[in-house]
Amino acid sequence: MLYIMLYSGYTMLHNVPVSVKTRILDVAADLLAHSAVADLSTRAVCDAAGVTPPTLYHHFGDKDGLLAAVVDFGWAHFLETKRAVAAVVHEHVADDIRAGWNNHIDFARENPNFYKLMWSPDVAPTSAAVREAHQMLLDRMELGASRGQLQVSPQAATRMIMAAVTGAALSLITQPELFENDAFATQLREAVICTIVTGEPASRSQRSRRAAPKEPTLATAAATLSSKLHTETKLHTETTPLTDAERVLMQQWLATLADAPAVAQTQVRRPRRSP
Secondary structure, eight states, X not given: OHHHHHHHHHHHHTTOOOOHHHHHHHXXXXXXXXXXXXXXXXXXXXXHHXXXXXXXXXHHSSHHHHHHHHHHHHTHHHHXXXXXXHTSOOSSHHHHHHHXXXXXXXXXXXXXXXXXXXXXXXXXXXXXXXXXXXXXXXXXXXXXXXXXXXXXXXXXXXXXXXXXXHHHHHHHHHOTTTOSSTHHHHHHHHHHHHHHBOSOOOOHHHHTTOOOOOOOOHHHHHHHHHHHHHHHHHHOGGGOSSOHHHHHXXXXXXXXXXXXXXXXXXXXXXXXXXX
């Protein structure tokens, strides 16, 4: 919402011409921010923007189109902050996850109506902002996997992080009475990190112990190889020794190995009967 307020103030201060479409978006964003149910009335938007319904429908098609446009318009600032966070590449992907997670939670708290609408079933599937945010996260998980820092595939890591952080954010803004202490969000973040990453640098208290590094697991090796194969295919297609069909099949096998849950070795062997 801060982005929209600053944008509107700039156009008024500098007499920058505002198109009819932008004026409708500006008004709709303001109405949405103050709505108690995170919804819009097209009649209210038309009245506030000084346009007729045919004009609104000409630019946005229908109410769903207007809502989708408002979300992308309002989340322009969110993506700007995401890009700023992504510009900082940490030594370990775990710290990248923490930075992105905290940024996500902060935005949801500052813009609860936009956030609820962003993840609504009617808007999220067609939102360009959602797709871009997902791709930014996937790119960073690919980088982590290429360093041997993931114990699941980049795709699985991306899904787990996105599902967990959106769930935490929605819980905070829709049920504040149950989640007034946001320590749970931090605990959830660390639980997700513990599940998907490997080889995270030890804390200061642990560094003094100089524990021996763990051997990479099969899942970690598969996730690393999958990421390297993906990268090499994009950069050096002509030198990849696999056909397209072989590469797809190999990626499927590697994803299966990377994402397969660890099998507990708890089976008790039956003693052999003496002859």
